[in-house]
Amino acid sequence: MDEWLRRSTAARPINETYPHVQEVNLRLHFHDEGPVAPPDSEKELKKSPDQKAVFFEKCRMRECVGGGHDLDEVVGEMIRARAPSREGVSRCQGWEDQDRVGKHRCLDELRYSIEIDYRDG
Numbered sequence: 001m002d003e004w005l006r007r008s009t010a011a012r013p014i015n016e017t018y019p020h021v022q023e024v025n026l027r028l029h030f031h032d033e034g035p036v037a038p039p040d041s042e043k044e045l046k047k048s049p050d051q052k053a054v055f056f057e058k059c060r061m062r063e064c065v066g067g068g069h070d071l072d073e074v075v076g077e078m079i080r081a082r083a084p085s086r087e088g089v090s091r092c093q094g095w096e097d098q099d100r101v102g103k104h105r106c107l108d109e110l111r112y113s114i115e116i117d118y119r120d121g
Ligand SMILES: [Zn+2]
Pocket: 059, 060, 061, 064, 065, 067, 068, 092, 093, 094, 095, 106, 107, 108
């Protein structure tokens, strides 16, 4: 089972894990400098409280082994601090392809911008 599937199966809905969260908005911008990198791409995700609290984005590189972008911790930290927004960069720690496992990391770059709305009180 892949990491994304494992996590979404295990996760609880947002309103159980984080009852005071109204909505989570993620803007994801994928970027890579490498010679074989696909063009930049963007993705927007809006999570409502009934959706599962999984903030793990699969790596967009097809050959990547064991990679992905884990934003669970960032989102969790934001919620504990009641932070309304945060921007940052995540680099994929998977391996570039099957032949480069243990040698060359994927490092595909994800620039994220996260906004969270909280319920009052
Ligand atoms: Zn990757």
